[in-house]
Amino acid sequence: MDELEKAHWVAFSHVKGIGPSRFQKLLSHFGSACNAWNASEKEMLLVLGERLTYEINQQKKKLQPEKLYREIVAREIQVLTLEDHNLYPPLLREISNSPYVLYCKGDFYFQDFKHFLAVIGTRKPTPYGLRAAHILSRSAAEKGIVIVSGLATGIDGEAHRGAIDADAPTIGVLGSGFDHLYPRIHKKLAQEILEKGGLLVSEYPPSTKPSKESFPQRNRIISGLSHGVLVVEAPIKSGTMITVDFALEQGREVLAVPGPIFSRTCEGSNLLIAQGAYPVVSVKSIYDFFQLPLETATREEHLEPASLAEENLLQLIPFDGIHKEELLLQSKLEESTFYKVLLALEIKGLIGESADGRLFRY
Structure with missing residues (x-):
C-alpha cells in the first residue's frame, strides 16, 4: 500500500x-x-x-x-493497517471485526514472539488478586510469553508490572488515543512498558478521548491479540466478563485463577472454572497451557506453614483483612506466641499488612 x-x-x-x-x-x-x-x-x-x-x-x-x-x-506513532501483512498482528487479523487501522508506540514486532497471554481482572482487586496477577505474569514473561492487558488500574496494571519486573515486553491496549492516556496515573507505567521493549496500541486516533463505549470495543483487541485470556479476579458483572465473551466468540481459550468462595471479586472467575475454563492453580498451569517445559524453579518459592500453630493462625486470616487485635482474640494464643507465629507467616510471604493496619492472607 x-x-x-x-x-x-x-x-x-x-x-x-x-x-x-x-x-x-x-x-x-x-x-x-x-x-x-x-x-x-x-x-x-x-x-x-x-x-x-x-x-x-x-x-x-x-x-x-x-x-x-x-x-x-x-510523532513516532506507527500506523498499521490490515494491508501491512508483515507487521499487523497475525492473531488479531483472525477475528471477524479486526481494526482496519492500529496506532502503535514502541519498538515491538509481533512476528518475533510465539506466545501471547491476556491477563485481565477487576479494577478493585484484593491483595490476593494483585499478588496472583504479578507472580503469574512475571513467571510467564520469564518464559517468553508476552503479557497483554488493558493498562487499567487493578489487575491489568499489576499484570503489566509483573512482565516489567521480568525485564520483558508487554502490550498495553488503550481505550483512548495517545493524547488522552487513561487512567492518567498510569502514565509512568506506560513509559516503563515502552522502555522494556513493549507496545502501546490503540485503534483510536491520537486525539480520541476515553468514553464508555470505547472500552468494551478495546476489550475485543485484548483477547484478539492473545492465544488465551487469563481472568485473575472478576465480579460476574464486569468489563472483564465482556472480554471473556469476546474471547469465546473469537475461539480463544479462557483461563481463570480460582479464589475464595466468599469473595465477590472472585465470583466471575470461579464461575468460569465451573463452566469449563482452564484452571490456573500455579505457574506450571500456564506453562502447561502453552506446552512449555518447567526447566527451573521460578523466583517465587512455594512456602507452606511449618507448624500447626502457623497453619491455624493462617486459617483465621481472611483475604480481605483483619485487625491484629481481633485476630489475637480469635487465635486464643499467648501474646508473645501470637507475634512470633505472625512474624513467621510474614517472613514466608503468606500474609501482608494493608495501609490501614489490617492483616490479609495472600
Missing part, C-alpha cells in the same frame, strides 16, 4: 461511526479508501446513508489526509 492510500485509511479512522464493517463496505464499493474519500455525496449516500455521509463530509472540511498522516508519523 502506498502512502497516499494509507493516509486515507487513517482519515476514515477519524470519522465517527466508520468501524471495520462499514470501512470494508466502502472498500468493496469504491475499490480503495482514496476513491471513497473523494466520492461524491450522491455516491456516498447510496452506500452509507445520510448520517454517516454527513459525518464524512464534516471531516473532509477539517482533514487533509496526507498532512494528517505525516503529522502522526512525525
Whole structure:
C-alpha cells in the first residue's frame, strides 16, 4: 500500500461511526479508501446513508489526509493497517471485526514472539488478586510469553508490572488515543512498558478521548491479540466478563485463577472454572497451557506453614483483612506466641499488612 492510500485509511479512522464493517463496505464499493474519500455525496449516500455521509463530509472540511498522516508519523506513532501483512498482528487479523487501522508506540514486532497471554481482572482487586496477577505474569514473561492487558488500574496494571519486573515486553491496549492516556496515573507505567521493549496500541486516533463505549470495543483487541485470556479476579458483572465473551466468540481459550468462595471479586472467575475454563492453580498451569517445559524453579518459592500453630493462625486470616487485635482474640494464643507465629507467616510471604493496619492472607 502506498502512502497516499494509507493516509486515507487513517482519515476514515477519524470519522465517527466508520468501524471495520462499514470501512470494508466502502472498500468493496469504491475499490480503495482514496476513491471513497473523494466520492461524491450522491455516491456516498447510496452506500452509507445520510448520517454517516454527513459525518464524512464534516471531516473532509477539517482533514487533509496526507498532512494528517505525516503529522502522526512525525510523532513516532506507527500506523498499521490490515494491508501491512508483515507487521499487523497475525492473531488479531483472525477475528471477524479486526481494526482496519492500529496506532502503535514502541519498538515491538509481533512476528518475533510465539506466545501471547491476556491477563485481565477487576479494577478493585484484593491483595490476593494483585499478588496472583504479578507472580503469574512475571513467571510467564520469564518464559517468553508476552503479557497483554488493558493498562487499567487493578489487575491489568499489576499484570503489566509483573512482565516489567521480568525485564520483558508487554502490550498495553488503550481505550483512548495517545493524547488522552487513561487512567492518567498510569502514565509512568506506560513509559516503563515502552522502555522494556513493549507496545502501546490503540485503534483510536491520537486525539480520541476515553468514553464508555470505547472500552468494551478495546476489550475485543485484548483477547484478539492473545492465544488465551487469563481472568485473575472478576465480579460476574464486569468489563472483564465482556472480554471473556469476546474471547469465546473469537475461539480463544479462557483461563481463570480460582479464589475464595466468599469473595465477590472472585465470583466471575470461579464461575468460569465451573463452566469449563482452564484452571490456573500455579505457574506450571500456564506453562502447561502453552506446552512449555518447567526447566527451573521460578523466583517465587512455594512456602507452606511449618507448624500447626502457623497453619491455624493462617486459617483465621481472611483475604480481605483483619485487625491484629481481633485476630489475637480469635487465635486464643499467648501474646508473645501470637507475634512470633505472625512474624513467621510474614517472613514466608503468606500474609501482608494493608495501609490501614489490617492483616490479609495472600
